[in-house]
Amino acid sequence: MTDHHTTHDTPTAKESRTGGIFPFTAIVDQTEMKRALVLNAINQGVGGVLLRGERGTAKSTAVRALAEVLPNIEAVADCPYGCPPDDRDRMCSECRERCDAGESLPTETRPMRVIDLPLNASEDRVVGSIDLERAVQAGEREFESGILAEANRNILYVDEVNLLDDHIVDVLLDAAAMGENIVEREGVSVRHPSEFILVGTMNPEEGDLRPQLLDRFGLVVDVEGVSEVDDRVEITRRRAAFEADPDAFRAAYEEAQAALREDIVAGRERLPRVELGDDVARLIAGMNIELDVDGHRGDITLRRAARTLAALEGDDEVTARTVRRVARMALDHRLQRLPFEEEEQDVMSVFHDVRRELGLED
Template identity: 50%
Template sequence: MNTIKDSIRPVFPFTAIVGQEEMKLALILNMIDPKIGGVMIMGDRGTGKSTTIRAIADLLPQIPVIEDDPFNSHPTDIQLMSDLVQSSISNGEVLNTAFINVPMVDLPLGATEDRVCGTIDIEKALNDGIKAFEPGLLAKANRGILYVDEVNLLDDHLVDILLDCAASGWNTVEREGISVRHPARFVLVGSGNPEEGELRPQLLDRFGMHAEIRTVKDPLMRVKIVEQRSQFDRNPQNCLQEYEEKQNLLKSLICKAQDILPEVSIDFSLRMKISQVCGQLDVDGLRGDIVTNRAAKAFAAYQGRRNVEVNDIKNIIILCLRHRLRKDPLDNIDSGFKVKNIAEEIFV
């Protein structure tokens, strides 16, 4: 007899995804260090953007939460607790702990601000004198992944809210003099097709990384991708068993990298060179420097090392800086090549 658990739709294994290495690396590094600031994935339709993003969540270890808490509050970390949980603990209440899969929340294109941020029931507040808060998608995504497909078609005001929450780690809802605040720490992943419009540069700059993906041209690779997808659709369990070992290996690599990340260091000379690259590329602000330093540390941790090497920086610098360059309509050089050329000059 099939249980509900057995009938849950299986997720295509991350390690079975062919190609698109840039996108996969950006997602893995954001899982290792969520403070990198999320990733924007731009590319052609039908290139597996959504499949890959959903697959990464399946790789992450379960997280401890306070049972029945709508904000996925952490049992011990105050920064990841809702105000209600904090006051309950202060009052000496014993709260049960449960383990859940890392939340993966899809933000629909037509979502309203109330649906995203949550709403305060004013009537209940006035009549009963209690803060009745209906949590939104940001509460559900706390300590997980918030995925926005076609982010370039989303209302700029909503994108602003998402980026502010992702940066601060908190969501505040205010209405009629009543204010409710809850933790909202998540990895923001946006995807889109550049043909349908670009994001404003100031919004694009707020994403930690930017991966560009193109349709595979090689016929042999295309056949391999189609066969793999057909095999999964025909018999998902067989496909999951086939990749179980690879999945477990990647899971353990990500867990190990998360553990050693606080110990990873980057030499002053390398930090100077990163800032030199940003200066020569005329990158506005210091976000580029900060993200590149963070991503280089996450990459070193992913390789199992506690010291950042030159090759770590070379592997991630394009992902961190290509979307921060000023666009020149007359320039026919791709921004990725620009970053690569300057980085090769400085990191000799």
């Protein structure tokens, strides 16, 4: 395997790739938004994030900036899906066959990427379709992979996700649910892994999101404009400094960026060791029951988010306090508001009720 091993010099590769991007660590305030994004960078299992907020709240800036602090992954170099070389279960059928045939797969280390799903993308482009050129020239049917292939093991970013066409949403949900893309159309029949972190941004003024798609996002953060005068001044100042001299500005933040990158890598390593005790497990289950969350996805997401936050902060155990800081982003969008029931459920008050009932410290 190591014969073919190549390593990109990541920092420079990234810079050339992303050009002058506003550094993630230079974003003022917006703690929840940044936390949600970083949790996803550490643990794909958190299930993506939706950032909801009005224009000009640095939502898109943050998503694009995230690309620069994402960790590197090992991938099969010549596979269109970038399969993981050491995890046979997550490989595409071709890599698996090669692997089983005893071939040593060429690998490379590459940074995780942010793949854009533009609103006008056609279904062909998203799921992939027949390779037109090959078909016309030779009458052969080859699969030309689409955005869902590119998104495998990366971040799939949909700006204005609430404006996405319904049939694209269905396709996206299918793939997200199964972790693979099954194509049975235009004469091609293919299935390939498509495990991605779904990140969406939206301005709620432009329209709502269907609850089914909403539920697919592990976390949802409502991003609000910064209201502190000092912070606003700071935002303007940094923005101006960045525009005046992007290179110098980025250089000034390189240390902070490197530190965050290290935290993310350390978090990834720590994650499998983070314990989640019985009482915290009961706290999470109790909250979900009390809030009448559909299915079990709420439990699972909240546990993962809490574990990941603990890992990020260098803790070996999830506490009630850890749960508190991710509870709202993991559950708020899953609440059901039934007709003729006047009282509104609130995640935080339910958290404290259940916590007290179980006799846990905050």
